[in-house]
Amino acid sequence: MKRALALALALGVRDAAAEPRQVAHWLRYVAVDYPGAVRQGQVIQQEEFDEQLALLDRSLQELRAAGDREVLYKRVQELRALVEARGPEAEVGARARGLADALLLGEGLVVPAGVSLERGKAIFARACASCHGEDGSGDTALGRTLRPRPADLQDPVLAEQRSPLGVALAVEWGIPGTAMVPRSDLSPGERWDVAFHVLSLGREGAKRPAGGPDLSLQELAWMSNQELRGLVLAVGAPRAEAERWMDGYRLALPGGAASxxxxxxxxxxxxxxxxxxxxxxxxxxxxxxxxxxxxxxxxxxxxxxxxxxxxxxxxxxxxxxxxxxxxxASQPRQAHPDLERWWLLPPALLMLLWLLRWWRR
Ligand code: HEC
Structure with a gap:
């Protein structure tokens, strides 16, 4: 168990007010990290496993203090029992995220228009890269000295569960008992910028990202990669294209008003x-x-x-x-013009040359 958290629990220290966003963040953290603690009914990482139970206990404490969330309280209790019984990863993930989302809906978390990946990248370099590395791999001199080590933001298993919302909450609230502390120095807008940037890590070099129905910033913020991929396949993307669509959604953010x-x-x-x-x-x-x-x-x-x-x-x-x-029934999303059409240029030029020669004959 992470030491500070263990201590807080042992002493019964609680924040003054129950904070739904914070509880939601813990539940989402459980959703993301559970597959790193339990696989197929076996605990593979005892420390992580203990931390998850502690976070669920802490969530229950907060919800009890809030008083008006009885149904939610019961559902979190059921989730805790499922985790304790080392239940299936997919079910724990889905339940924890569903509960977190229900809490967050009342929080009016609206993603501001004009979120910028470019700004996000600059913020990441300034505020995150010392631990996580510019590429997010977490392999840095400072990172190697930390226990626990900074999360590898490119790890494919963890990345599946990640969403911009989850990252924005991690930046806002930090992760108890680790070097990842809350960042009140970043404005809400900056937290969204950097969160969307984290979701683009590992995709930057993608060729021709495009395709798929138009999704709003709000939808993209809440969807984990797993959810987004499920949706891309559900609307009929050919399997080979699904990853290209994913690249498009994470690399070219929608600008205009939601349809x-x-x-x-x-x-x-x-x-x-x-x-x-x-x-x-x-x-x-x-x-x-x-x-x-x-x-x-x-x-x-x-x-x-x-x-x-x-x-x-x-x-x-x-x-x-x-x-x-x-x-x-949605319109296809507007492909990013530079990224989508450049490959048409060489064949078009060749065609033109061929036509010119043909005319001259
Ligand atoms: C002082 C070092 C440090 C800095 C600076 C830092 N982090 Fe972290 N971060 C960590 C550590 C350590 C963890 C691992 C926590 C764990 O294993 O529970 C972590 C975890 C995370 C996670 C959770 C990973 C997951 O499982 O979803 C995210 C997201 C994250 N950091 C993003 C950021 C962003 C974005 C910034 C910059 C605003 C940042 N971090 C700055 C040390 C740092």
Whole structure:
């Protein structure tokens, strides 16, 4: 167990106010790191495993103090039991993330327009690279002296579970008992810049990143790589193209306002996450989805049918189906012009030369 955290728990030290964002951060941390602690029912990293249980205990303490979150409290208890029983990685991850998201929805975490990967890279070099290295691998002189070592931000297993939101929260709250301390010197906007940059690590050299329906910044911020890949495959990306689409989503961020379809999807996602514990809030979110997609319902095609069948009492599965229908009906995202079209140039020039010669004959 990480020492400071162990101490805090032993002494019963608690922060003054229950902070939903902080609890959500711990739950997300469990979601990301559990596969590094338990694999196929076996503890492979005892320290990590103990830390996860401690974070869940601490979350329960906070939720109990908050008082008004009984259903959530019970679900976190169930999650703790599942972790203690060394349950399946996928299930722990999905449950922990679902709980965290439900907590975060009430927090109004809106990603500001104009998030910049370029700024994020500069912030990373200044504020993170001393430990994590410019490439995120964590192999630095300072990093080697730390226990635990800085996370390898390129590790493919951990990267699957990572999202810009998760990184932004890690930067805001730090990771208890490690050298990764909260960074109140960075503004919320800077935290988003650097978080999106972290998700682009290891992809920078990608050729022709592009493809896929347009997703809003907000959607991209909340989705882990795993979720994003699942969605890319669900809308029918050929397997060979899926990674190229992923590169596109992480390297070329959308600039403009969110489309009607994407606003609708976002509201449906809220409805789906809230459905298990707050029917009224979930129903209100369905209402917002219907308002946001009013223009789409007037057009023809399969989508209006799916939307018309939507009711405030829809189950999580039904909501997910309509989300997918909205995604399928979305405009393809605007490819990054420099990255997408340059390869057309050489064949186009060759064609022109060939035509010129043909005319001269
Ligand atoms: C003083 C060294 C140090 C600095 C500076 C630092 N980190 Fe960390 N970071 C760590 C350590 C150590 C861990 C590992 C914690 C663990 O193993 O539980 C970590 C973990 C993380 C994680 C969690 C990895 C995961 O599992 O998802 C993220 C994300 C992260 N750091 C991002 C950043 C970003 C972004 C910055 C700059 C704003 C930064 N770090 C600055 C030391 C540092």
């Amino acid at each position: 009607a379809a994407s606003q609708g999807r976002w509201a449906l996602r809220e409805a789906r996450l809230l459905a298990p514990w707050d029917r009224a809030a979930s129903a209100a979110a369905v209402g917002r989805a219907l308002t946001a997609t009013a223009s789409l319902r007037r057009e023809g095609g399969a989508l209006p049918g799916a939307l018309a069948a939507l009711t405030p009492q829809a189950s999580a599965e039904q909501l997910a189906e309509v989300e997918l229908a909205l995604l399928r």
